[in-house]
Amino acid sequence: xxxxxxxxxxxxxxxxxxxxxxxxxxxxxxxxxxxxxxxxxxxxxxxxxxxxxxxxxxxxxxxxxxxxxxxxxxxxxxxxxxxxxxxxxxxxxxxxxxxxxxxxxxxxxxxxxxxxxxxxxxxxxxxxxxxxxxxxxxxxxxxxxxxxxxxxxxxxxxxxxxxxxxxxxxxxxxxxxxxxxxxxxx
Numbered sequence: 577x578x579x580x581x582x583x584x585x586x587x588x589x590x591x592x593x594x595x596x597x598x599x600x601x602x603x604x605x606x607x608x609x610x611x612x613x614x615x616x617x618x619x620x621x622x623x624x625x626x627x628x629x630x631x632x633x634x635x636x637x638x639x640x641x642x643x644x645x646x647x648x649x650x651x652x653x654x655x656x657x658x659x660x661x662x663x664x665x666x667x668x669x670x671x672x673x674x675x676x677x678x679x680x681x682x683x684x685x686x687x688x689x690x691x692x693x694x695x696x697x698x699x700x701x702x703x704x705x706x707x708x709x710x711x712x713x714x715x716x717x718x719x720x721x722x723x724x725x726x727x728x729x730x731x732x733x734x735x736x737x738x739x740x741x742x743x744x745x746x747x748x749x750x751x752x753x754x755x756x757x758x759x760x761x762x
Contacts, residue, residue, distance in 0.1 A: 600634075600639075604639070605632075605638060605639035605641070606626070606629070606632060606639055607629030607630060607632060607641045607643070608627055608630075609626075610626055610627030610628070611624055611626055611627075612627055612652075612653055613625035613654065613655045613656040613667075614656070615656040615657060616658070617658045617664065618660075618662045619662065621633050621635055622634040622636075623658070623664055625653025625654065625655065625656050625666060626651075626653060627652060627653075628652055629643070629651060630643035630644070630646075630648050630651040630653065631643075631648055631653055631656075631664070631675070642675070642680075646680065647673070647679060647680030647682070648666065648675075648680055649666075649668050649670065649671045649680070649682040649684065650668035650669060650670060650671070650673075652669055653668060654667045654669065654696065655667035655696075655697045655698045656698075657698050657699065657700045663675065663676050665698060665700065665705055667696075667698045667707070668695065669694050669695060670684060670695075671683050671695070672695070672705070672717065681720070683717060683722055685709075694709055695708070696708045696736055696737070697736065697737045699737075699738040699739060699746070703719050704716055704717070704718045705717040705718075706746065708735035708736065730748065730750060730756060733750045733751065733752050733754070734750060734751040735748050735749070735750060736749050737749040741757065743759065745757050745758065745759045746758045746759075
């Protein structure tokens with residue numbers, strides 16, 4: 577009995593892991609405490625999107641903050657993607673910002689489509705940025721050109737997220753708890 581107990585205790589000791597947790601907030605340099613998106617770039621930097629503080633680049637020690645004063649379209653960031661060229665794509669309620677490391681290029685939802693002001697999520701697939709926005713609209717930017725802002729691939733249903741899955745299929749998650757899988761372009 578003692579031998580079984582000793583081996584059991586030794587097994588638990590081998591499985592135990594120590595985790596270090598550090599919390600970062602405004603005093604450490606984060607511009608705002610509500611975080612809506614985090615993405616790691618190709619160099620290991622974390623890009624953090626906040627509710628009203630804009631975009632932050634974090635190297636593990638310090639934050640570099642970007643806002644509308646730097647060219648960001650809006651200080652509310654709802655999603656972030658990093659492309660193969662390490663450009664940072666940022667979704668806002670009223671459009672998209674693309675950061676190449678020095679300047680921002682913006683893609684604003686046209687005034688005629690004001691009802692699309694709430695972009696929910698973005699997803700990169702090669703040189704195409706897929707955009708889901710309210711109410712149940714889909715858009716995309718191909719090779720830095722807006723192909724369209726408003727298309728309804730699933731009439732009467734809202735797309736809340738777009739994710740690339742196995743075999744490069746796109747998974748469209750809908751508020752109706754349905755998932756549509758498309759292997760061809762939308």
